[in-house]
Amino acid sequence: MAFITNAWYVACWAAQVKPGEMFHRTLLDQQVVFYRKQNGxxxxxxxxxxxxxxxxxxxxxxxxxIECGYHGLxxxxSGKCVKNPHGDGKIPAAAKVRSYPVHEKHGMLWIWMGEGVGDPAQIPDYSVLEPESGYRTSTGGYIxxxxxxxxxxxxxxxxxxxTxxxxxxxxxPEQVGADQEVKEEGSHIICNRWMPNVSVPGIFDMLYKRDGRHVDMWTNMRWIPPSSFILDSGVHAPGGQREDKGWYFGVHILTPETERTTHYHFAAALPSGTAMTTEEAARYAELRRFAFEEQDKPMLDAQQAALGEANFWDMKPVLLTVDAGPVRMRRALERMLAAERQGTATTG
Ligand code: FES
Ligand SMILES: [Fe+2]
Structure with missing residues (x-):
């Protein structure tokens, strides 16, 4: 499988690359090492x-x-070999490694693994994670x-x-059959679900203090190609209005590691009106981690194991109404990949 390479991907949380240390990860089937220059x-x-x-x-x-640990090149x-400690010290022309453009933004380290140097202006906007945004954030999630x-x-x-x-x-349970809307804005695909008068899920009860009473709930998810997402999700009293509490932005960003493994980075940003104690904020972060790591992850891992090496479409998946967004996304990815193969496109 080929990956879309002309795009910015999250390599890691910026704080994971610490001064004086190396950090390494496989991204898009390529092994990459990260470090910081002395200027940071x-x-x-x-x-x-x-x-x-x-x-x-x-x-x-x-x-x-970087000095190689084996023979000291x-x-x-820039990836150029600049010292050969052996013989006459001559440096063979082929003694170089690839260097990738990186850019730090919103607490994440973004990498460009395609052609050229990439335009950092194409990095998706996650400014809700910035301290000056006024949101209370929970960042650093990784699975x-x-x-x-x-x-x-x-x-x-x-x-x-x-559900x-x-x-x-x-x-x-009452969310089954929720009204859903799929729309496109430029290259983004948006899947909105509106769920009136449903029992309040635990995480939202923490945010809105409904003590188990019913709420109207929404989940509005935006896909930013190729693999970044931002969710606007929340609740308010039935028939009520969105207030400055009871909702949050969920940040979800995927980076292919290999054809069958993925780095999943996530974070959340809560509006300033959210009344939560420090303990509740910690519990909120823990419950989200639990949902993603102990509920989504096992399902995804089992799904891939069941698919094995088969091509998704060759397996003839049954399609439901809820698949409208995902199928459009898959088609968009196929088009992007085809355009990249023909050398006609870059994506942000
Ligand atoms: S393997 Fe790196 S210098 Fe020999
Ligand atoms: Fe999930």
Whole structure:
């Protein structure tokens, strides 16, 4: 499988690349090592020495350079070998590794693995995570999913599963058959669900203090290609108005690791009117982690195991009304991939 490469992907939370340390990860089937220059700027290099293919993260940082741990070749932050400690010290022309453009934004380190250098202006807007936005944030969430990122993207775009998989926590039984609307805004696909007069799921009861009474609830999910999402989800009293509490923005961002594994980064931003104690805020973050890690992840892992190496469409999946958004997304991804293969497109 090929991946869409002309796009910004989240490599990791920016704080995971610590001064003086290396951090490594496989992204889009490529091994990458990250570190910070002495001025704090992040660097991403191919994590494989061109001499005997040792991962560079097993070596040492020498100022702004990486020294391979096996025979000591040194690479600068552009990926060029700048020191060969052996023989006459001559540096073979092929002694270099790929360097990837990276950009820090909204607390995340974004990487461009396609052609050219990428335009950071195309990085999706998650400014609700910035301290000056006034939102109370819970960031740093990460889960490793043993499934292709498109399967996980379907999970996020179509939230009809909350009634079953997250019953009592993020969903409730009366939500089945909710009105749903699928629309497109430019390259974005939006799936909105409106669920009037339903019993309040546990997480929303914490936010809105309904003590189990009914609410009107919404989940409005926006897909930003190829694999970023922002959810506007909340509750208010039946027939009421949206207030400055009872809702949040959910940030969900996927990066393919391999064809059948995915890095899942998530965060939340709550409006300033949300009345929560520190303990409640911690409990809110923990319940979200529980839902994603102990409810979604096992389902996704099992889904990929059941599919094995089969192509999704070859398996002739049954299609339901709730699949309208996911199917449009899959088609859009196919078009983007085809355009990239023909060398005609970049995506943001
Ligand atoms: S494997 Fe890196 S210097 Fe030999
Ligand atoms: Fe879920």
């Amino acid at each position: 700027e992040a660097v991403a290099l191919q994590d494989r020495c061109p001499h005997r293919f040792i991962p560079l993260h097993l070596g040492n940082l020498r100022g702004d350079r 040194q690479f600068d932050c 490793h999913i043993n499934a292709n990122y498109e399967l996980m993207a379907e999970n996020l775009l179509d939230l009809s599963h909350i 079953y998989l997250h019953d009592g926590l993020l969903g409730s």
